[in-house]
Amino acid sequence: MIAEDETVAVFGQFTYTSVYAKNTFTSPFSIKAKVQNGLISFFQFMEDTYASASSFRVGGEWIIQQDADPTKNFKVSA
Template structure:
């Protein structure tokens, strides 16, 4: 019997293999990709948001990632497990297929596994950086510092 950590490691080694994904993801699993619900981000990354469709949400997300970017590197730096919970930290380097812009981002995952099936999975990354790999024009004008002035990216 696989531990929750081993289940997540198997999934991460096979994110483009639908058969493996279907074998390790619960049919009612929730996948939270980058945020809970952000239509603006979804217009750039269609798989962003909360998905309740089991393995299909995982398959569609990783198919989209592989369609939008060429993956140069995906490195797990640390993985921890306590009971059903698994935390994963690492980094990846992708190049956008449309603009050929390369980006490196940290990522984190919180997963929950029961009986060798993933039933909860939250993936977070630097979305300003990753969406920037598709940016043609400046991002816009910002004013974040209450004591500062506006600036453009």
């Protein structure tokens, strides 16, 4: 945790397990917050949302489009 004036930053990692699929993943996270008069006035949470979403996957194939050019698409398989 780092703080300067009213801005606070927190860094760490957590491990989640999806309830039904039972897939577990560990993700880094960071939080940026601003505190004014003892209250949080701004809160931003960042995590690996791709890992979070993939923890619900139980099979099949994903086609990921990362660019306007569809030839750059790639597949993710189980």
